[in-house]
Amino acid sequence: xxxxxxxxxxxxxxxxxxxKGVDLQIQKGEFIVFVGPSGCGKxxxxxxxxxxxxxxxxxxxxxxxxxxxxxxxKRDLAMxxxxxxxxxxxxxxxxxxxxLKLAKVPKAEIRQKVERAAEQLNLTAYLQRTxxxxxxxxRQRVAIGRAIVRAPKVFLFDEPLSNLDAALxxxxxxxIHKLHKALGATTIYxxxxxxxxxxxxxxxxxxxxxxxxxxxxxxxLYDRPANRFVAQFIGMPSMNMLPAKALASVTRLAGGRVPxxxxxxxxxxxxxxxxxxxxxxxxxxxxxxxxxxxxxxxVDVEGTTMVARQNERTALRIGDTVGVEIDPxxxxxxxxxxxxxxxxxxxx
Amino acid sequence: xxxxxHLAHMARTLGAWFAALLLFFPLGWLFLTAFKxxxxxxxxxxxxxxxxxxDNFSEVQRRSDYLLYARNSLITSxxxxxxxxxxxxxxAYSMAFFRTRRTRDILMWMLSTKMMPAVGALVxxxxxxxMAGMLDSLSALIIVFTLSNLPIMVWMLYSxxxxxxxxxxxxxxxxxASLWTEFRHVVMPLSVGGMASTGxxxxxxxxxxxxxxxxxxxxxxxxxxxxxxxxxSPEGLFWAKLSAASLLAIAPIVVFGWFSQKQLVQGLTFxxxx
Numbered sequence: 073x074x075x076x077x078x079x080x081x082x083x084x085x086x087x088x089x090x091x092k093g094v095d096l097q098i099q100k101g102e103f104i105v106f107v108g109p110s111g112c113g114k115x116x117x118x119x120x121x122x123x124x125x126x127x128x129x130x131x132x133x134x135x136x137x138x139x140x141x142x143x144x145x146k147r148d149l150a151m152x153x154x155x156x157x158x159x160x161x162x163x164x165x166x167x168x169x170x171x172l173k174l175a176k177v178p179k180a181e182i183r184q185k186v187e188r189a190a191e192q193l194n195l196t197a198y199l200q201r202t203x204x205x206x207x208x209x210x211r212q213r214v215a216i217g218r219a220i221v222r223a224p225k226v227f228l229f230d231e232p233l234s235n236l237d238a239a240l241x242x243x244x245x246x247x248i249h250k251l252h253k254a255l256g257a258t259t260i261y262x263x264x265x266x267x268x269x270x271x272x273x274x275x276x277x278x279x280x281x282x283x284x285x286x287x288x289x290x291x292x293l294y295d296r297p298a299n300r301f302v303a304q305f306i307g308m309p310s311m312n313m314l315p316a317k318a319l320a321s322v323t324r325l326a327g328g329r330v331p332x333x334x335x336x337x338x339x340x341x342x343x344x345x346x347x348x349x350x351x352x353x354x355x356x357x358x359x360x361x362x363x364x365x366x367x368x369x370x371v372d373v374e375g376t377t378m379v380a381r382q383n384e385r386t387a388l389r390i391g392d393t394v395g396v397e398i399d400p401x402x403x404x405x406x407x408x409x410x411x412x413x414x415x416x417x418x419x420x
Numbered sequence: 421x422x423x424x425x426h427l428a429h430m431a432r433t434l435g436a437w438f439a440a441l442l443l444f445f446p447l448g449w450l451f452l453t454a455f456k457x458x459x460x461x462x463x464x465x466x467x468x469x470x471x472x473x474x475d476n477f478s479e480v481q482r483r484s485d486y487l488l489y490a491r492n493s494l495i496t497s498x499x500x501x502x503x504x505x506x507x508x509x510x511x512a513y514s515m516a517f518f519r520t521r522r523t524r525d526i527l528m529w530m531l532s533t534k535m536m537p538a539v540g541a542l543v544x545x546x547x548x549x550x551m552a553g554m555l556d557s558l559s560a561l562i563i564v565f566t567l568s569n570l571p572i573m574v575w576m577l578y579s580x581x582x583x584x585x586x587x588x589x590x591x592x593x594x595x596x597a598s599l600w601t602e603f604r605h606v607v608m609p610l611s612v613g614g615m616a617s618t619g620x621x622x623x624x625x626x627x628x629x630x631x632x633x634x635x636x637x638x639x640x641x642x643x644x645x646x647x648x649x650x651x652x653s654p655e656g657l658f659w660a661k662l663s664a665a666s667l668l669a670i671a672p673i674v675v676f677g678w679f680s681q682k683q684l685v686q687g688l689t690f691x692x693x694x
Contacts, residue, residue, distance in 0.1 A: 123593075123594075144590075144593045150594060151590075151594045157585065157590065157591040158588075158591075171594075174601060175596060
């Protein structure tokens, strides 16, 4: 049986239906990432699991017990907030030991647990400082430490890295990954950042408008998206979505299996841009983005813009005529409702 | 031009001193008059230099029991402040952290009760006190002071609590804190300043309260306000003794206010900005 089960969870605030029916099974030790655009309900879903908001209807089971109506403090869950939510008037030690003190854990045991967590997070030197005296990254580690010492059944992370700068975000992400490997704890992590989703998750749950669009491992979502939304949400830059009607030349490549109002999807790395005409579909360069490691070339083909990615630098400039070669083996076909028909071939 | 700035600065400083002295003058004059004889007190032109005397103070203590009135003032102020805080804190907490559509309306309504002149409620309150056999009792004053100050206390504490990020309380909840634990270990430490300012302000308001003290009490439960009023008698105005009585009445609260002025200002301006 799954460790954490969400059975048709809904949440409404008055007339606003935020979560419209979510079913999910999470295994023990899994790292699950909720990802989706702003307003999709991922944070709300996390807060429902945490018990910070009451569930309107549905059932929440943890380790065989029904926790649907249980108060947050009794669910044996720990949460790391986006804004860290540290107690400003307490030292790092007191912040991390607060929950244990409330649970009447013996002082010696508290000290041992806090010191161990502090060591894991490189916070030992800061135990007597208050949050005011710490940097953003240190505060985030204290927030994580506060969750670790409780050894909860499930860790909940609500966009913990959003307030950090890019470099720190990268480092802390790696630390979270290592921590998960070391602790093996069941984790639910909410983010709008794809890179975090792809690198941290065992499975990703893509949410949109209060419903699950797809659940799968990061690469599953990347290679076999269930619909247009997931196809375009996962992957940076987004998958090129070409309307079948607009680009007859592309549709032909799909061998006639695309319905008239459907779409052909191809990832940027599935396109090859050749200078001049002759190879592939003719187009005109709209924009060149040189990222250093990659180059992104935006090409206008018959009124539709496609983005191609290549490893090499390019001498192409805006306005140049080019030919876009599309690998027919990596096309994703979608019907007019946006559902996937088939993904051709396997990724390169 | 540095010179102009200097001049402007001087002008501002002088202006500020002038305003301050103007505001302080009544208190200062009161202080001086308390140490004069009655004749010196009504002297024209007013005397700034004279031989001080302590006769007025001993007369005040002899004629009326200053210590009793002072004790009553202290008891009514302190008890009404503590009672007020005990009621206002949970009220403000619920309004700050469990807002509904009506929260703002309730707060405005509370504040609106302060807009009515006290005299409008005099008759009903007097009758109620009489029917309850509470005329000339400290309890009546304590109840009235508490209720009069509650709107202000709730507002000030509400403003204070709103500044606490709600995620911190959620974190406490996740850590297993009950409502009381949340309040005791998170909200209170973070709002100590605000609660102190609120308490101080209400202490001062209760101490200085004269209307209800005069109307609901006489010999037994009279406060220092009634002491002062008793010196404006049909026999005439005894300026020197009146000043001495007034000085004795306000001295404790002025000294107290002096030492806690930072908190008081913080509390007052805090509420105003929100």
